[in-house]
Amino acid sequence: MDAATAATATAAAAALVWFRKGLRVHDNPALDAARRSAARVYPVFVLDPRYLRPDPAAPSPGSAHAGVARVRFLLESLLDLDARLRCLGSRLLVLRARDDVSDAVCAALKDWNIGKLCFESDTEPYALARDKRVTDFAAASGIEVFSPVSHTLFDPAEIIEKNGGRPPLTYQSFVATAGEPPKPVMEEYSVLPPIGDTGGYELLPVPKLEELGYGDLSQEYIPPFRGGETEALKRMRESLQDKEWVAKFEKPKGDPSAFVKPATTVLSPYLKFGCLSVRYFYHCIQDVYRSAKTHTKPPVSLAGQLLWRDFFYTVSLGTPNFDHMEGNPICKQIPWRESEELFVAWRDGRTGYPWIDAIMIQLRKWGWMHHLARHSVACFLTRGDLYIHWEQGRDVFERLLIDSDWAINNGNWLWLSCSSFFYQYHRIYSPISFGKKYDPNGDYIRHFIPVLKDMPKEYIYEPWTAPLSVQEKARCIVGKDYPKPVVDHEAASKGCRRRMGEAYASNRLGGSTVKGNSSNSSRRKLCHGGQDVPDSSKSKQPRKRS
Ligand SMILES: Cc1cc2nc3c(=O)[nH]c(=O)nc-3n(C[C@H](O)[C@H](O)[C@H](O)COP(=O)(O)OP(=O)(O)OC[C@H]3O[C@@H](n4cnc5c(N)ncnc54)[C@H](O)[C@@H]3O)c2cc1C
Structure with a gap:
């Protein structure tokens, strides 16, 4: 084997799984592809100081971009992910970006001689721009990229294509276009390939809130929901245990003032960070429906709520300036007042x-x-x-x-x-x-x-x-x-x-x-x-x- 072939073989043997959302092991097609195709797998999360750094000028505790409750939830989710990876003989490699997260990922790809990069596709504009910087680098460096859709039930781009290039603008037309979502990837395995050499990299443990500069936080800012996949699965199972509740779930009938035991699942933060796979959740709900005589239907049913989620993902991907009034073709122009x-x-x-x-x-x-x-x-x-x-x-x-x-x-x-x-x-x-x-x-x-x-x-x-x-x-x-x-x-x-x-x-x-x-x-x-x-x-x- 000549030197060039040997180098390619080494590179192909190493895959990097870049965690951003999708902070879970179950139904994780990116992680699954990496473990199947590489002898060494580097599971990476890059801390973004802009997202995490406390902002003393902010109107409430937290960074400029995230309240402290969400920062805490993220750290808990990372800790849990690390623990779950360790159970599989691996661990989470926590890196800290100096400035741009994509620079840190590109550096690791190069320094660790990675042959395959796997990450969950993300359709938010910020994520699309960030990911493009990384995939451009990967393409220029001959690194294979695998970026499956697993944050939503459906692939929003596919639905837009099926609908003639435009997003369906009503729930009903969305549901009619979408059909049935793919099944989750739930194959169980007991071990992940080992991590390769990390060279001179400083591998950090998941930081504590105090280490990020959050000092004396009042107990009031500790929400009753802990982050992480373990908690997500537990919470989902508890919610679905009451089959009658699931079968009769009708969103308009919930009590918005219930706070000791909220009237809905409170799985949204776990879906946001991908601690819970939405496809797994959807299919577990279908299992409950199969065992029930009758059940509510979309849009009011529990499964119907998950379709709302996908509806907004699809419309947002296909609508220019979706997050603005101006330049947004589906938004009424209203002269709101300033006060x-x-x-x-x-x-x-x-x-x-x-x-x-x-x-x-x-x-x-x-x-x-x-x-x-x-x-x-x-x-x-x-x-x-x-x-x-x-x-x-x-x-x-x-x-x-x-x-x-x-x-x-x-x-x-x-x-x-x-x-x-x-x-x-x-x-x-x-x-x-x-x-x-x-x-x-x-x-x-x-x-x-x-x-x-x-x-x-x-x-x-x-x-x-x-x-x-x-x-x-x-x-x-x-x-x-x-x-x-x-x-x-x-x-x-x-x-x-x-x-x-x-x-x-x-x-x-x-x-x-x-x-x-x-x-x-x-x-x-x-x-x-x-x-x-x-x-x-x-x-x-x-x-x-x-
Ligand atoms: C002004 C406004 C802003 C909102 N911002 C967000 C947000 O940033 N993130 C967010 O997840 N939800 C948002 N929602 C939607 C909804 O309020 C929450 O998803 C829901 O309250 C979460 O609680 P749950 O997990 O107990 O919901 P459940 O009723 O148990 O529903 C299960 C899941 O379905 C999805 N879902 C439920 N309702 C909606 C909806 N109306 N639209 C889209 N998906 C839905 C969520 O992923 C939710 O976790 C917003 C609603 C309003 C009115």
Whole structure:
């Protein structure tokens, strides 16, 4: 064997598995391909300092890009992945990028003489740009690349192609085009090929939060959901154990105020980081359905929720400027107003509406809220009360959610702000009666806003209406211990409806490409997740904040 052939043989013997999302061993086609094709496998995760470094100027603990709850969740997921790889005789090689993650990957490919690079395909714009830098380097270096789709049920690009080059813009057309998803790759194995020589690389253990510079964090910022594949599988099995619950799951019927035992699976953070394979989850749900006499159907069923996820992935891939109003062909152009004061009150949970504020505090502390709770605050910020741009709300969610997901988050903000997909702008969530319907005693509010914990239930949703003597007894004076409402809901929502009507009219005149408007789409019964957005209800009038 000459020197060149020997070098190629050595290179082909080494594969690098680049973990980003997909932080799991089960149903991991990239890992599977690497272990089958190479004598040595390097499982790598690159820490991105820009994502992890604490930002003291941020409005709540965390980095500029991620709240601390999500940073913690990621570190827990990496620790668990490392432990699971060690059970297979391998380990996670944690590298730290100096600046750009792709540079660190390219350097490792070169230094370790890698012949095959395997990573899960990712359709987010940031990921596409990052991955292109790496695949360009691999192509120039003669490194084989294998990048399977395993973060979604379907391949979004394939669905767009099947649909004539355009993404299906309704759930129904998406489901009709998609068909049945591929089965998960669940072959069990007990050992992975060994890691090769890592040269002079400093191989780091998964860092602790404190090592990243997060000092004295209050216990409040520890959400009740631990990251990792082990926890994901346990949580999924627990959810699916109650077969009747799964068979009868109907998204509109969940209680958004349930926080001790949430009304839905809380598997979204595990799907976001890929600790749980969505295909495995989907197929386990199908197993439950097979054993049930009857079960609910998409869009309201549990399997239907996973199809929503894929729907947004597909539309986001096929829509230019999906994360913006301007230049986005499916987004209504709406002249949202600018108000830093109102926006900050919303972001920081100080609107004076306890239902809204409790949800925003749950977001800041836990990084997770029920879907209908997200509806409430998204509607309130945009077309319901404050008339502030959905992109501002999207940014807050993007930073703070532990399940923060580019396609799903943007898709849902487009939906809730009646900018796309859903156009019944006259249907507005009441920040008072909607929560009260589920939780008349206000336990959810009392938990997340302790200053209101002694407010009598008659006033817990509208504390500004409590007589001063009641406020004194509850040790909560509105305007001092808890804010007065930032807007009068009745007046604000009326103004929003009028402005939305005007904006829709000018979109029609301007020849907006968006199909559907308030009059024709009001015939549609079905809303997002299957839920019908409730009409706002009459409530006592708050005074405007002085
Ligand atoms: C304004 C707004 C922003 C949102 N941002 C995100 C986000 O960044 N990341 C995210 O995962 N979800 C987001 N959602 C969708 C939804 O609220 C969450 O997926 C859901 O609440 C997660 O809880 P769960 O896992 O218990 O859901 P379950 O009801 O148990 O559903 C199971 C899975 O289905 C998927 N799913 C459920 N509802 C939706 C939906 N409406 N759209 C797409 N997929 C769905 C999720 O992956 C979820 O984990 C957003 C919703 C709104 C209204």
